[in-house]
Amino acid sequence: MTFQIKSIEQYHSVYQKSVEDPEGFWAEIASDFIWKKPWDTVLDWDFNHYKVKWFGGGKLNITESCLDRHALHKPNQPAIIWEANDPHEDSVTLTYKVLYERVCRFSNVLKKNGIGKGDRVCIYMPMIPELAIALLACARVGAIHSVVFGGFSAQSIADRINDSECKMVITTDGAQRGAKSIPMKETVDDALTSCPSVKKVIVATRTRNPVSMIKGRDVWWEEEIKHVTMDCPAEEMDAEDPLFILYTSGSTGKPKGVVHTCGGYMVYSTYTFQNVFQYHPGDVYFCTADIGWITGHSYIVYGPLASGAITMMFEGVPTYPDAGRFWDIIDKHKVNTFYTAPTAIRSLMGFGDEYLEGKDLSSLKVLGSVGEPINEEAWNWYNEKIGKFNCPIADTWWQTETGGIMISPIANITKTKPSFATLPLPGVQPILVDDQGEEIVGNGVNGNLCIKFPWPGIIRTTWGDHKRCQDTYFSIYKGLYFTGDGCQRDEDGYYKITGRVDDVINVSGHRIGTAEVENAINMHTGVVESAVVGYPHDIKGQGIYAYVICEEPPSDIHISKQDILMTVARIIGPIAKPDQIQFVTGLPKTRSGKIMRRVLRKVACNELDTLGDVSTLLNPEIVAELIEGKLKLD
Numbered sequence: 262m263t264f265q266i267k268s269i270e271q272y273h274s275v276y277q278k279s280v281e282d283p284e285g286f287w288a289e290i291a292s293d294f295i296w297k298k299p300w301d302t303v304l305d306w307d308f309n310h311y312k313v314k315w316f317g318g319g320k321l322n323i324t325e326s327c328l329d330r331h332a333l334h335k336p337n338q339p340a341i342i343w344e345a346n347d348p349h350e351d352s353v354t355l356t357y358k359v360l361y362e363r364v365c366r367f368s369n370v371l372k373k374n375g376i377g378k379g380d381r382v383c384i385y386m387p388m389i390p391e392l393a394i395a396l397l398a399c400a401r402v403g404a405i406h407s408v409v410f411g412g413f414s415a416q417s418i419a420d421r422i423n424d425s426e427c428k429m430v431i432t433t434d435g436a437q438r439g440a441k442s443i444p445m446k447e448t449v450d451d452a453l454t455s456c457p458s459v460k461k462v463i464v465a466t467r468t469r470n471p472v473s474m475i476k477g478r479d480v481w482w483e484e485e486i487k488h489v490t491m492d493c494p495a496e497e498m499d500a501e502d503p504l505f506i507l508y509t510s511g512s513t514g515k516p517k518g519v520v521h522t523c524g525g526y527m528v529y530s531t532y533t534f535q536n537v538f539q540y541h542p543g544d545v546y547f548c549t550a551d552i553g554w555i556t557g558h559s560y561i562v563y564g565p566l567a568s569g570a571i572t573m574m575f576e577g578v579p580t581y582p583d584a585g586r587f588w589d590i591i592d593k594h595k596v597n598t599f600y601t602a603p604t605a606i607r608s609l610m611g612f613g614d615e616y617l618e619g620k621d622l623s624s625l626k627v628l629g630s631v632g633e634p635i636n637e638e639a640w641n642w643y644n645e646k647i648g649k650f651n652c653p654i655a656d657t658w659w660q661t662e663t664g665g666i667m668i669s670p671i672a673n674i675t676k677t678k679p680s681f682a683t684l685p686l687p688g689v690q691p692i693l694v695d696d697q698g699e700e701i702v703g704n705g706v707n708g709n710l711c712i713k714f715p716w717p718g719i720i721r722t723t724w725g726d727h728k729r730c731q732d733t734y735f736s737i738y739k740g741l742y743f744t745g746d747g748c749q750r751d752e753d754g755y756y757k758i759t760g761r762v763d764d765v766i767n768v769s770g771h772r773i774g775t776a777e778v779e780n781a782i783n784m785h786t787g788v789v790e791s792a793v794v795g796y797p798h799d800i801k802g803q804g805i806y807a808y809v810i811c812e813e814p815p816s817d818i819h820i821s822k823q824d825i826l827m828t829v830a831r832i833i834g835p836i837a838k839p840d841q842i843q844f845v846t847g848l849p850k851t852r853s854g855k856i857m858r859r860v861l862r863k864v865a866c867n868e869l870d871t872l873g874d875v876s877t878l879l880n881p882e883i884v885a886e887l888i889e890g891k892l893k894l895d
């Protein structure tokens with residue numbers, strides 16, 4: 262743990278250095294990893310014609326920093342501790358040596374099945390150790406993984422596979438989540454009816470329910486690993502070669518494939534992991550995210566493993582068999598660091614304190630929160646009931662595009678404040694701007710959150726469409742990376758993220774584009790037009806509110822709503838199902854025909870006092886109908 266900050270004074274001086282001499286700052290951190298060849302230049306960049314290159318000329322394979330070095334120096338230390346969905350099933354510990362061997366073996370399986378450097382591999386799996394092994398094996402042979410979260414539909418998988426022309430899919434027969442058994446392979450089969458690029462499917466067994474296995478295309482994981490050795494040298498990668506693609510939603514169009522690269526991402530995810538959580542060798546660290554999201558990539562797999570940490574993987578859900586499951590896992594494995602999402606905290610808080618009875622939780626030292634703003638009530642409950650006023654809470658703000666944590670307390674060093682992400686990590690230069698892009702200086706201010714200088718984990722491109730990357734992130738405010746978030750900087754210079762300022766909503770920490778949901782609803786038979794907005798939701802943070810115009814008024818409103826939900830689940834996945842559907846005869850439009858989303862948001866949020874002037878609308882009379890319909894829903 263060579264680059265851990267140890268005091269607030271040191272934080273300030275290191276921060277200063279990171280601004281004055283960013284190249285020196287990052288070079289020192291990067292030197293703590295395994296490089297096959299050192300870099301020639303630390304940083305080349307241009308935010309106007311977006312281009313960023315970190316550790317140019319450097320050669321490496323991220324798995325050598327994550328596995329080889331630890332397998333050599335501490336072969337018997339646990340790397341991954343896996344906890345099954347069913348509390349009665351034995352947990353599994355993979356030591357660094359065993360993980361290394363399994364990754365090498367599976368790397369050879371990939372090679373044998375035609376996968377090599379630069380090939381794209383789609384991974385659609387539940388939270389089992391094979392998932393982490395699959396990611397690392399791709400990295401080892403230089404293939405680019407594209408993990409798709411298990412809550413996405415066949416159509417969403419197909420869209421992602423086709424966008425990056427994946428040659429292979431790695432999946433399982435099924436998944437076990439809570440009391441539910443979920444068919445994974447079947448969903449992949451449905452997706453593959455429209456994915457000509459996919460030549461091979463590797464299926465790991467988990468539930469062993471019957472699955473179709475197509476000759477020449479589908480093979481079993483367990484069978485394949487029998488026929489290869491566990492000797493697999495790591496492919497030499499350029500620092501700027503892509504490591505993975507992860508699709509995420511924006512305000513327009515289809516999800517974008519965010520591309521992260523081998524060198525910068527490795528340095529950034531590891532540096533932030535070690536600092537934010539102040540990880541000490543031997544600590545047991547438990548991040549509850551799914552590896553289908555960036556949090557799982559950076560803070561279950563790559564950051565912790567490159568740090569030689571003990572990282573947990575949990576297959577199940579927080580409420581199975583009951584709402585005390587997280588606390589049981591913490592006690593069972595003596596977890597020291599616990600990192601979860603506000604939506605989970607709010608949901609467990611809602612079940613009542615009886616699920617905390619008899620739980621010890623005294624192993625905990627550090628708590629983390631991620632994915633959405635954490636409200637004060639949830640923060641205080643987390644602090645009191647879980648942390649016992651004894652564990653700092655790191656409210657970590659970051660994004661799929663940033664690769665790692667950007668603004669966050671450093672555990673035990675930064676003084677925390679409920680619902681504040683507090684201060685930028687050294688190496689991160691936030692700036693608030695107004696809608697015209699003018700910098701808002703001083704404290705006690707609000708603005709659009711941008712970052713003015715690159716960091717090693719920054720998005721490199723959006724797969725197959727660099728212009729989209731430039732337009733989305735670097736063109737709205739000239740010379741700045743725009744996050745899409747609104748932000749307050751208080752009198753102490755502390756940052757509080759106030760939520761998205763674009764048409765992206767954050768439902769239970771899942772990022773969903775309103776346009777995507779609208780497109781899915783519009784595919785439903787009889788729907789003429791729809792508009793989707795977010796509204797405050799007690800547990801999920803934000804809920805999805807859909808206004809829908811049909812050709813004919815639905816004869817059975819309840820059934821029609823259920824049908825629409827099915828269509829959305831088919832097209833995107835169950836995570837994008839609207840929480841509220843209101844049938845309307847029109848949408849408020851400006852004279853130029855643009856939907857007035859502000860009015861829709863105000864009605865959905867019950868903020869009728871601040872509806873503002875609607876008289877300039879093309880159809881002002883529609884507003885009364887919207888309000889009346891909304892009241893009926895409540």
Ligand code: WT7
Pocket residue numbers: 509554555556630631632633634635656657658659660661662682744745746758759760761767770771772
């Ligand atoms: C969006 C990014 C960060 C990994 C998981 C989500 C929101 C994230 C916080 C936080 C307030 C937060 C932002 C951001 N967000 N963390 N600590 N406080 N808001 O990654 O799916 O790319 O979503 O999540 O709105 O832009 P993502």
